[in-house]
Every structure is written in C-alpha cells, then in structure tokens.
Amino acid sequence: MAIARHESSVSADVRALLSQIHPVFMLPPLAASWFGAAVAGQFAIAIGALHMTAMFFAVYTAHVKDGYVDFYRRGEDDDHPMSMRGCRFALFGAALGFAACTLSLGVIVGPGATLITLPTWFIGYLHAPQLDTNPVTTTLGYPTGIALAILGGFYVQTGTLTPAAIGFALVFLVTLAGVKIIDDEQDYAYDRSIDKRTVSVLLGPRPARRVAAALLFFGLVGVLWGTLGGAFPPASPLAALAFVTIAVIAIRAEPTIATMLLIRGAYVFLALLFVAVWFRPLSGIVLPDITVLGPYTYLTTEIFFGAIALGLLSYADALRRAAFTIAALYPIAYVWDWYTLEVGVFEITLRTGHELFGIPIEEHLFMIVVPALVLGIHETIRTVSADSTVADSDATADSSGTDSTTDNSA
Template structure:
C-alpha cells in the first residue's frame, strides 16, 4: 500500500491521489491560465494546454505538501488519505510533471516562458511550512500564483507581456488577497492558539476585515480605471459591478459564509471578464449623450445624484446630522469655488447661466449634493447590522490551502 492509508487496491490508491485535487482551489489557476491566453487573442491550444497542465502540477504540489505538513509534521489535521511515503512520491511525481511542462514551454516558446512559469511551483512547494506562517506570504501566496498563471498563460501565446495583462494580474492579485484574508479568518481561534500569524491574528478580526474589503474594492476600482484608460475592454466594469455586489453582501457576513460568497463571486468575476475580453460587447458604442438637455445638463446630473443622496440619508435616518455637516462645510467650499472660477481654473459649459452670489447656481447645488452623497454612503453603510459574532470553531482548522 504505497499511497492509501486506509484501504488497499488500485481504486483506493487512485482515490488517495485524487483526494488532493481540491476543485475549489484547483480550478481558478487553470482558468486563470486560459484567461491569459484569451486576452492574448490568437490562442494556440497546444501551448495553452501545456501551461495549464503545469499550473495543475504546481497547485497539486501545494495541496499534497500542505496536507503532509499539517498531518505528519504539525499534527493539525485529524486524518490524511495519503501515507507519508505516498505524499513524498506524489510530490516527486508532481515535480517531475511540472519540470517536463516547464521545459517544453522553454523549448517551444523560449526561456521567458519557462522563467515566468517556474515561480508557481516554488510557491506551491513552499506554501507549508515556510510561507503559511507569515501574514504577508500566507495572504499573497495563492493570489500571486493566480497572477502568475494569468501572466504565464498570456506569455506562452505571445512571447511578451503588455500593460493590459499586467493590469489584469494586479486586479486579481489585489482582490484575491482580500478574499484570502477573510478565508483565514475562519481559523482565527485555532491559528491564535498555535501562534500562527495570519492577518486576522496580527491585526485582529475587525481591522483585518476592513483591510480585506479595502483590497477587494481597490481591485474592483482598478477594473474601472483600466476600462476608462483603454487597457481593458469597455464591458469590464460589468464584471466589477457583479463582484462588487457580492462584496457588499459578504462584508458583514460570518467568515465561512463570507468566504463561500466571495469564492463563488470570484468565479463570476472571472467569467464576466472572460466574456468582456472574448466578445468585447460595447466596443465602439458611444457614451450616452446627455447634452441634449442643453444648458440644464449639469443641473440634471445634480438632481439625479441629489435624489440618491437624499434616499441614502433617509434610509440611515441621518438627514439632520448631514444638514449640519453640510452647513459647516459650505462656506469653505463656496470661497474655494468662487476663487477657482474667478482666476479661471475651470469653466462650466453646460449650465443654465443663472448666477447667485458670484458663482453659477449649479455650483451651490454641487456643494450640497457632493457632501450629502458622501455622508449618505457613510451613514447607510453604518446602518447595516453589525456582523454577528464569529461562529465557534473547533480545535482543528478549516480545510484550506
């Protein structure tokens, strides 16, 4: 019995080996490899398949090594389907498979393809016990692997990297780092008891959750920046909007529920981006021209955003407190606005032409609507129920990688 700990026979041996294929963690790197290939445009399937198989072996290495360390070295897990010898053989086999794929990429594409692929195996092999005890490396290990998979999938097709593919890699690195922080929060009590320094243990649950949500939103904002700058397809913000809605729901959820939502949301995020890159909907479509409203264009936008601000403040029951804050800020904003208009810093074209106290009427409304909108979002987010107490965890950690 070389591989299976509990049973014998060929079926048991194969089942033990396949037990280290964790679809939730295995599929994203493989999909990321093909996403990079799709961004490249003209896809050579054979090259894409070799790179994908390399990513499989890298992640398989991480799963086997992590299980081996947690069960046989640390005693953290209650059970493990592979024998100690089986783990070592599986690691050698996965390493050889990865080496063959990497060498093939180096021959078929060039040394650059091998060099951009190689780090993924080291990340997988060193995940435990080297990388998973430091708050930075335990958080960024898996996201970095995904980012490298995207870059590698693109490089093996083109032999180069572009700002667009680097931008996509950074978006996934940032957003998945946020997901990983929340994922590690599931094991907060256990990790703290063994002095395992995850971000949650280092910073505390609430600050860590704030950092995670900030990283998620920063990554999604990066999609908007990329689309407006022309690096990403124009439909890319739809993916960010879809994932962003999941983030808003998950930000207050318990760690297990939040992780479940965010992982599935990340799949949707990748799928929408894949559609945006492959089919390029909205390409060549002009922005809606609201200047048909003529001199009342600016005023109409202020009314629209003012309605949103009023709704948010009403929902949060903060109309009076917001009014006091706006009244306090208004004099400073008025002087600032008057001065910049007076010296010619900017000019308002689509306005009604009516002035009040030396500045356009629209600017007075702007100085009310903008702080009201900011306060509205702030108060409405605060009005959402506080997260429920973290669920009780067992003395053993959750099954994650």
C-alpha cells in the same frame, strides 16, 4: 511502494493520488491560465494546454505538500489517504511533470516563458510550512499564484506582457487577498492556539475583516480604472458589479458562509471577465450623450446625484446633521470656487448662464450636492455597520442565554 496509507492495491494508490486534486482550489489557477490566453486574443491551444498543465502540477504540489505537513509534521489532520512515501512519490512526480512543461515552454516560446512560470511551483512547494505561517505570505500565496497564472497564460501566447494583462493580474491579486483573509478567519481559534500568524490572528477578526473589505473594494475599483483607462474591455465593470453584489452580502456573514459566497463570487467574476475580454459584448456601444439637454446639462446631473444623496441621508436619518455640516462647509467652498473661476482654473460650458453672488447657480448647487453625497454614503455605511454590530450582539446574547439555560437545566 504503497502510495495509499490504508490499502495496498493499484486502485487504492490511484484513489490516493486523485484525493489530492481539490477542485475548489485547483480549477481557478487552470481557468486563470486560459483567461490570460483569452486576454491575448487569438491563441494557440497546444501552448495554452501546456501552460495549464504546468499550473496543474504546481497546484497539485501545493496540495500534497500541505497535506503531508499538516498530517505527518504538525498533526493538525486526523487522517491522510497517502503514506509518507506516497506523498514523496507524488511530490517527485509533480515536480517532474512541472519541469517538463516549463522547459518545453522555454524551448517553444523562449526563456521568458520559463521565468514567468517557474515561481508558481515554488509558491506551491513552499506554501507549507514556510509561507503559511506569516500573515503576508499566507495571504498572498494563492492570489499571487493566480496572478502569475494569468500573466503566464498571456505571455506564452504573445511573448510579452501588456498593461491589460498586468492590470487583470493585479485586480485578482488584490481581490483574492481579501477573500483569503476571510477564508483564514474560519481557523482563527486554532491558528491562534498554535501561534500561526494569519491576518486574523495578528489584527483580530473584526479589524481583519475591515482589511479584507478594503482589498475587495480596491480590487473591484481597479476594474473600473482599467476600463476607463482603456486597458480593459467595456463590459468588464459588469463583472465587478456582479461580484460587488455578492461581496456586500458576504462581508457581513460569518466566516464559513462568507468564504463560500466569496469563492463562488470569484468564479462568477472570472467567468464574466472571460466573456468580456473574449466576446467584448459592449464594444461599439456609444455612451449616452446628455449634452442634448444643452444649457441644462450640468444642472440635470446635479439634480440626479442630489436625489441619490437625499435618499441616502433619509435612509440614515441624517438630514439634520448633514445640513449643519454642509452649511459650515459652504463659505469655504464658495470662496474656493469663486477664486478658481476668477483666475481661470476651469470653465463651465453647458450651464444656464445665470449667476448668483458672482458664480454660476450650478456651482452653488454643486457645493451642496457633493458634500451631501459624501455624507450620505458615510452615514449609510455607519448605519449598516451599526445594525450589523447590534445583530451580532443579539446573536451572541441569545447564544449565551441558550447555553445558560442548558447549563441550569443540566
């Protein structure tokens, strides 16, 4: 039986089978499996390798099935290296390999290992044509597979799940969903022409990009929640910070560049989280104790964040607008603050002890700094978004002008 479509030889068949291993999409699930094992702490390499192999067969199934459907059923691809029988042979072989690994995990670890591993194959097999036409499943398919790879890699080592494992899985599920929305934006025109309902087709490219940005934001903030909540190691936010730096640039780029940056950023994110959970570089480092400032501690923090607020408002040229808003808000904040202090809702210890109009002077400053910081962030985002829109409009106008000139010349 010829596996290769264009040649008939053993070497051609091997090349055709290997052609369905796409490293960009294959490596993350395999790395996620080992990341789950790293979160578990001490792990058995043989068990980890067995689970990683199961992930390989699941993703290989997705690649073969996707290529088969796109070329032989939908006619989307111009060529395919495997024959129709070759695709079916590869699918059958991958299914056998996955079944062998999954059943072995069930025997060695327990039935839970089988149950947590099995869904990854169904996600891969049903990706096309069942799951890749719905905006929810086409977005969450690959991220769900990564999340399950993390959970499975952890479970096969420990026989249980912990908040840390679940938390990391959720972080990658949400973050990669944002990446996938932007990835699908590359095929917006074609997907729309064949009524393929991705998020970009359903909402439009610009609203879909905002949804993607929100998912990236909440996924990375989830790292902060997990760290301060005690589930993640102390160095985890550094991984999120590295990804944020890349995401801020990518979210304003055109779809192809944005996808390239975000995928590579996700690799960096996973690698730094692996370092954080395995080596725990910041464990044992004590937070700076600013209480040495004594009664000036609260005032110092307000001056620090007030300086940031002032810088943001100056950048956005919004000092005057912010001043009016803060002035309108101040009487409400003053009464609210006075009442909560009067009835004992909270108490401020590290303060100067000086009061003005019945409340500490620090609280007067607090009622200016907090709304100023909120307005500063809001106005800065608005300014950056406006600059991006103007740049896009100018690029479109330049492109139209070039096309027009070309047409007139012709």
